[in-house]
Amino acid sequence: MQKADVAVxxxxxxxxxxxxxxxxxxxxxxxxxxxxxxxxxxxFGNAGLIERSSIFPYFFPHSANKLIRYAFNLAPEAHYHPSALPTIFPWLWRYFRESGPSGAARSFAAFRPLIEQCLAEHAPLSAAAGAQGLIRPSGWLKIFHAASSFDAGARDAEKLKSFGLSVDILDARDVLKREPHLTPPHGALHFLDTASVTDPAALSQAYLDLFLARGGHFIAGDARTLEQYARGWRLEMTQGHLFAYDIVVALGPWSDQIYRPLGYQIPLGVKRGYHMHYALQKDRQLFHPILDADHGFLLAPMTRGVRLTTGAEFANRDAPPTPIQIDRCEPLAHNLAPLGDRLDPAPWMGARPCLPDMLPVIGPAPKHKGLWFNFGHAHHGLTLGPVTGRLLAEIMTGESPFIDPRPYRADRF
Ligand SMILES: Cc1cc2nc3c(=O)[nH]c(=O)nc-3n(C[C@H](O)[C@H](O)[C@H](O)COP(=O)(O)OP(=O)(O)OC[C@H]3O[C@@H](n4cnc5c(N)ncnc54)[C@H](O)[C@@H]3O)c2cc1C
Structure with a gap:
């Protein structure tokens, strides 16, 4: 039997x-x-943003206009499976309620200290892993086609500036100075604090290589074989067993596979999302990730090509992919940017693991000694992985946590 202090x-x-x-x-x-x-x-498939400027979690909109568009599946940034409503509605309702004024204020207060540390926590890991080349200090552009949405965006930008963030407010001419090959929009905001990753899977590989070089072990196996054993936990590997005193559940959208059989009722939902890569037309370039705010898709220049990522799809996690949002956004993306052909045989699909308050679960499992949770990073897992990893490690090893961990505890629901 292989032994470890901790199995993640x-x-x-x-x-x-x-x-x-x-x-x-x-x-x-x-x-x-x-x-x-x-x-x-x-x-693997996210938009690659280490989103320092995203100090507000993604709340469920409460405006009547948006709700009607969502209800009739008319908004490109959100799509839902009507057949999934009986199972997902209770979660959606909770998300809607948590996005009201008091819940949103609570989530904002708890989210901000995590976000504020995101770049500072990636920096030492990416430096030690030799992966700085994968992270660009590009910021990202949020572009607007309509004057009204641009004006509202500019007001939000002023609010962000009051929190110490750097945002340039650009008219069409300024946008073209930074992105000369775009079709000119009405205007844009350039969020300067954010970094972007050119290949998120390569960053994961670099972090794993660092872990292995420092003496860690990586094994293939099924987490669902976990059982409590003697004074710790046991897992089946392809050959033999693994014993660990502590277990960290970091299974993203599949974390329920472990906590549910152990008797925890944690309201983990998913917002599915898709991506597709495109070639650039000859002699054309994109220099920043670009969110089309009016149409709800993001274009990120990456190693493989320009990655178009979609907004949220509300559906059962394991339902077959329905990449309607890619099909809807693709012509809009072609109108905006100098994109060429598709590069992937089929759209990639992933599932953002989300709690209704848009905060992750970090800390001990209340009813089981040696069981720890770290999941539910929603739209910001790439951003927050190193920050929440630090917080969990501090809690597990008895150090003083760098922030109050109570807002993320598992029994808050
Ligand atoms: C379209 C899209 C765009 C996004 N853009 C951004 C962005 O720009 N910035 C950002 O910060 N975040 C972004 N996100 C969110 C981010 O990608 C996630 O929050 C993050 O990847 C979650 O990481 P994780 O490690 O918790 O989960 P995962 O990356 O899903 O890892 C879970 C792991 O558990 C393993 N696993 C599952 N079940 C088992 C089992 N039974 N046994 C063994 N192993 C198992 C899986 O193989 C997987 O490796 C985006 C997400 C999507 C879908």
Whole structure:
């Protein structure tokens, strides 16, 4: 039987980051994943933003106009499966309620200290992993086609500036100075604090390589074989068993596979999302990730090509893919940017793991000694992996946590 102090279940960006932080505190750590390589699921296909300027979590809109558009599946940024409503409606309703004024204020207060540390926590990991080349200090552009939405965006930008963030407000001419090959929009905001990753899966691989170089182990196996055993926990590997005193559940949208059989009722939902890569037309370039605010899609220049990522799809996690949002946004993206052909045989699909208050669950499982949670990073797992990994490692090793961990506890619902 192989032994470890800690087994981290899940080799997405969240599990990898937690493993590195535990290892740095002297723990012998094993990472287990069902894939032979790290970062092959949600952490593979995201838009690559380390979103320092996103100090407000993504709340459910309360405006009548948006609600009507969502109800009739007319908004490109959101889509839902009517057949899934009986199962997803209770979660959606909770999300809607948590997005009201008092819930939103609570989530904002708890989210901000995490976001504020995101770049500072990625920096030492990416430096030690030799992966700085994957992270650009580009910021990102939020572009607007309509004067009314631009004016509202500019007002929001002023609010962000009051929190110390740097945002340039650009008219069409200024936009073209920064992105000369775009079709001119009405205007844009350039969020300057954010960094962007050119290949999120390569960043996961670099973090795993660092973990292995520091003496960690990575094994393939099924987390669902977890059982309490003697004074710790046991997992089945392809050959033999793994014993660990502590378990970290970092299975992203699949974390319920562990906590549910153990009797926890944590309201984890998913917002699915898609991506597709495109070639650029000859002699054309994009220099920043670009969110089309009026149409709800994002274009990010990446190693493989320009990655178009979609907004949220509300559906059962395991339902077959329905990449309607890619089909809707693709012609709009062609109108905006100098895109060429599709580069992927089919759209990629992932599922953002979300709690109704848009905060992750970080900390001990209340009813089981040696069981720890770190999941539910919603739209910001790439951003927050290293921050929440640090927080969890501090809690697990008895250090003083750098922020109050109570807003993220598992029994808050
Ligand atoms: C379209 C889209 C765009 C996004 N853009 C951004 C962005 O720009 N910036 C940002 O910060 N975030 C973004 N996100 C969110 C971010 O990708 C996620 O929050 C993050 O990847 C979650 O990481 P994770 O490690 O928790 O989960 P995952 O990356 O899904 O990792 C979970 C791991 O658990 C493993 N696993 C599951 N079940 C088992 C099992 N039974 N046994 C063993 N292993 C198992 C999986 O193989 C996987 O490796 C985006 C998400 C989507 C979908």
């Amino acid at each position: 279940l899940g080799a997405g960006i969240v599990g990898l980051s937690a493993a590195l932080h535990l290892q740095a505190r002297g723990r012998e750590v094993v990472i287990l994943d069902r894939h032979a390589a790290p970062g092959q699921e949600t952490s």
